[in-house]
Ligand SMILES: Nc1ncnc2c1ncn2[C@@H]1O[C@H](COP(=O)(O)OP(=O)(O)O)[C@@H](O)[C@H]1O
């Protein structure tokens with residue numbers, strides 16, 4: 001009997017499900033669902049970096065996408081043997097003692113603090129600083145050791161601490177907290193005991209400071225010093241964690257009925273999108289996988305022997321088994337990549353929204369049509385024009401920190417800057433400067449890995465930007481001075497989740513073997529152009545100078561503020 005699996009990928013805006021043939025990884029059907037409330041801008045305040053998502057968006061998407069791929073494929077349910085879910089992270093949400101999302105409990109339906117705190121929510125900057133300061137000074141283990149030495153406001157404990165302080169009602173009503181990937185896996189599973197439910201190693205290790213060497217999560221004493229509610233929460237979280245080749249449970253009756261599948265379907269331990277993306281792109285040692293979309297995640301794997309006692313500074317952690325069981329998974333990334341360009345597009349769209357849309361000289365229909373054309377065509381047009389700018393032209397120097405800096409050395413308070421503007425600077429020049437900036441940010445990550453002894457022989461690009469923008473990929477190859485190949489699949493993270501599902505169902509013995517058999521092929525290769533490499537090296541030095549200047553001044557400003565506050 002031929003066997004099929006389903007991989008689900010919960011991204012920032014939408015969820016995608018793919019139904020995959022386990023023999024060769026080919027996609028039989030796929031389905032996408034956009035988060036409705038999120039699309040309407042509900043429960044968020046972007047100017048305060050506050051991004052929350054209602055779990056109903058995710059649950060509706062779960063039912064729609066799974067049932068659609070099952071129905072459209074026409075494949076008998078018994079042949080669809082396993083499901084695995086990946087999500088963004090760290091994206092935790094509070095739950096009750098039976099694992100119900102707090103936002104689904106009467107009284108909390110409209111409370112953003114009771115919802116999922118999306119990875120890019122930066123409301124917990126202060127709390128992250130507090131965690132870092134305590135970890136360095138409390139006299140016990142520095143729990144940030146395997147998190148690159150700096151805990152980020154994008155992560156689990158900082159977010160929980162922030163919400164607990166901001167909202168006593170949520171603090172008191174939340175029995176526990178779950179990462180998004182664990183919550184959705186729990187929802188599908190028949191294993192309904194929160195205490196023994198198999199939580200993701202990937203999520204726990206990279207974002208919650210879980211490590212075998214200190215018996216799991218940070219100690220109660222450490223957490224108590226941050227806030228007694230965190231100390232109390234520890235016992236209601238988990239001690240063990242599990243890699244995504246393991247079975248978390250079987251599809252429960254409610255969800256079997258909703259999706260058209262059977263209760264024999266395996267539910268695999270959940271994981272993060274970037275890590276499953278790496279598996280979908282056939283990750284191996286000394287290969288850097290860059291998932292280039294709104295943000296980037298940079299994933300590598302290394303054997304215990306190769307990594308030894310090294311703790312790579314300033315990255316988002318190194319976790320045994322977070323990508324491939326038996327290998328250490330390393331994660332870094334940029335808090336904004338495509339988002340830098342999306343931000344610029346939004347700036348340019350301002351007169352369209354605020355002037356043209358209110359104009360009385362054209363019809364509503366024409367206005368809407370024009371606005372849509374601009375919205376969808378602007379980045380493409382800017383790309384075409386930026387490509388024509390000769391290397392000899394001066395372009396501004398920009399920083400990529402519009403959403404802070406994730407790595408190297410997380411600092412979400414840093415802001416972007418653009419320098420060397422003149423009256424001759426046109427929109428495509430700024431666009432080109434921003435493209436350069438996101439590539440220089442990438443180079444800083446590559447340099448950090450190599451400086452810390454993690455050798456990179458190959459770069460694989462996946463995600464929206466890798467596939468949509470040959471201009472960015474060529475610039476990146478020039479800046480890194482390395483060839484880059486691009487994975488052909490549109491759905492590499494979902495495909496990676498399907499790979500995990502196939503292993504947990506026993507179809508392949510290891511994730512490595514399944515990844516090589518089922519993983520995506522490659523569609524394009526970018527070689528560095530020798531004559532341009534030197535040019536970008538010089539620009540990179542100017543980027544570095546601007547970065548140092550902005551970072552120094554941000555620190556100065558923060559020190560002054562601390563002095564004033566004390
Ligand atoms: N032609 C393009 N060139 C460069 N960037 C693009 C282009 N089209 C879209 N983008 C960027 O791609 C990003 C979305 O990437 P995608 O991988 O589709 O989403 P996600 O990160 O949510 O999974 C957006 O930030 C957008 O600005």
Ligand SMILES: O=C(CO)[C@@H](O)[C@@H](O)COP(=O)(O)O
Nearest residue numbers: 012088089272274293294295
């Ligand atoms: O940070 C992680 C994983 O650790 C990602 O989930 C986060 O960057 C979101 O990725 P996307 O931009 O949605 O692809």
